Amino acid sequence: MQTPEASDPDWLTRGRGHVWLPYAQMKTAGAPLPAARTRGSRIILEDGRELVDGIASWWTACHGYNHPHIAEAVRAQLERMPHVMFGGLAHEQAYRLAARLAALLPGDLDHVFFTESGSVSVEVAIKMALQYWMNRGETGRRKLVAFRGAYHGDTFATMAVCDPAEGMHALFAGALADHVIADLPRDAASLARLRDTIAARRHELAAIIVEPLVQGAGGMLFHDAETLRRLRALADEFGLLLIFDEIFTGFGRTGTMFASEAAGVVPDIVTLSKALTGGTLPLAATIARRHVFDAFWSDNPAHALMHGPTYMGNALACAAANASLDLFEREPRLDQVARISGMLAEGLAPCRALPGVADARTLGAIGVVEFETAPDRRALQQRLVARGVWARPFGKIAYLTPAFTIGDDDLGRLTGALVAAIGDIARTG
Ligand SMILES: Cc1ncc(COP(=O)(O)O)c(C=O)c1O
Numbered sequence: 096m097q098t099p100e101a102s103d104p105d106w107l108t109r110g111r112g113h114v115w116l117p118y119a120q121m122k123t124a125g126a127p128l129p130a131a132r133t134r135g136s137r138i139i140l141e142d143g144r145e146l147v148d149g150i151a152s153w154w155t156a157c158h159g160y161n162h163p164h165i166a167e168a169v170r171a172q173l174e175r176m177p178h179v180m181f182g183g184l185a186h187e188q189a190y191r192l193a194a195r196l197a198a199l200l201p202g203d204l205d206h207v208f209f210t211e212s213g214s215v216s217v218e219v220a221i222k223m224a225l226q227y228w229m230n231r232g233e234t235g236r237r238k239l240v241a242f243r244g245a246y247h248g249d250t251f252a253t254m255a256v257c258d259p260a261e262g263m264h265a266l267f268a269g270a271l272a273d274h275v276i277a278d279l280p281r282d283a284a285s286l287a288r289l290r291d292t293i294a295a296r297r298h299e300l301a302a303i304i305v306e307p308l309v310q311g312a313g314g315m316l317f318h319d320a321e322t323l324r325r326l327r328a329l330a331d332e333f334g335l336l337l338i339f340d341e342i343f344t345g346f347g348r349t350g351t352m353f354a355s356e357a358a359g360v361v362p363d364i365v366t367l368s369k370a371l372t373g374g375t376l377p378l379a380a381t382i383a384r385r386h387v388f389d390a391f392w393s394d395n396p397a398h399a400l401m402h403g404p405t406y407m408g409n410a411l412a413c414a415a416a417n418a419s420l421d422l423f424e425r426e427p428r429l430d431q432v433a434r435i436s437g438m439l440a441e442g443l444a445p446c447r448a449l450p451g452v453a454d455a456r457t458l459g460a461i462g463v464v465e466f467e468t469a470p471d472r473r474a475l476q477q478r479l480v481a482r483g484v485w486a487r488p489f490g491k492i493a494y495l496t497p498a499f500t501i502g503d504d505d506l507g508r509l510t511g512a513l514v515a516a517i518g519d520i521a522r523t524g
Pocket residue numbers: 212213214215217246247248249306311312340341342343368369
């Protein structure tokens with residue numbers, strides 16, 4: 096029997112024909128880079144090369160990789176109890192985490208439903224919103240208002256609230272639930288249009304769903320806090336629920352612990368995942384305000400929320416999340432985000448002068464370069480890797496979302512490599 100330490104030197108070759116990669120045309124996708132270890136802001140490849148990670152593994156590893164405090168918490172929990180089913184059994188890590196999230200989130204966002212991925216937490220938010228109305232006897236409210244540029248996940252209910260045209264799920268249009276897709280109310284004209292749409296269909300609508308401040312996977316599109324206040328006002332005017340999908344923005348990414356804080360808006364339901372466990376284990380949460388929870392509180396069993404993933408509230412993942420929250424309490428994460436924000440803005444500014452670049456923008460620890468037309472993504476990525484940087488440009492953008500603990504040198508390497516790689520592409524194609 097192989098010990099865990101013994102490793103097969105041919106694992107990549109042996110497994111290559113069997114692994115189906117994410118977001119990839121398998122026939123033409125380049126070979127993935129074999130990662131051997133991680134440390135801090137770095138990914139160490141099997142051949143010994145070290146890459147500075149510019150995207151913190153899809154925005155999860157906010158404390159850098161292998162943080163000893165999280166590792167110790169997970170190890171201790173593994174010894175005690177890796178997992179027990181959540182149906183009928185309780186455990187300390189999940190209950191502590193729920194209480195801590197309720198205390199951290201604004202207003203009376205107090206009731207936490209755990210799942211294991213961001214998409215599923217959005218599914219649960221949608222289910223909660225629809226059933227909220229069903230339980231109150233309003234069975235016609237089955238639709239959500241979602242926005243162009245949005246991305247909320249890859250499962251069927253979440254694909255239906257992604258941007259229907261620009262998003263990657265356009266192929267499934269005919270197979271998805273039909274929601275109301277609108278422009279974000281960024282100004283008076285778009286606000287008036289949205290208000291008219293909602294007014295005309297108010298009896299069909301259950302909720303508005305939005306990624307607050309940044310539409311991430313839809314192209315790192317920023318909007319201001321006023322847009323979110325307008326959405327809160329519209330939801331209040333027409334009695335709709337407001338869902339903030341903070342899967343990307345939660346835990347400091349935009350400069351405050353949650354993006355909702357920047358707007359002073361309390362949504363009715365919020366979804367969290369990604370940085371929740373500091374990038375170690377899959378975990379997500381859907382958190383509801385008291386009045387949402389109260390709509391399910393009943394002597395009627397049919398009013399219960401019928402959802403319960405097998406790995407719900409996984410103890411290892413909750414231990415990691417509790418340890419991650421300890422780090423937010425003990426270490427100056429939001430100051431680090433402010434420092435990174437300044438360095439990203441300064442470091443990426445030279446991109447604006449490069450041919451083919453339409454915009455360079457920064458919000459919190461998110462730095463974005465937008466091109467006039469989609470560049471050759473693979474060529475750009477290869478040039479970044481050659482400069483010791485890991486990033487994943489998509490569509491018309493290249494972006495950096497590093498760990499909050501990244502050092503100045505590594506951050507300088509990220510921005511310098513991106514400016515240089517874009518310059519190379521502009522010169523040589
Ligand atoms: C805002 C937002 N919602 C939902 C998701 C889906 O999360 P997951 O990939 O964990 O299913 C993502 C993932 O990028 C996201 O950015």
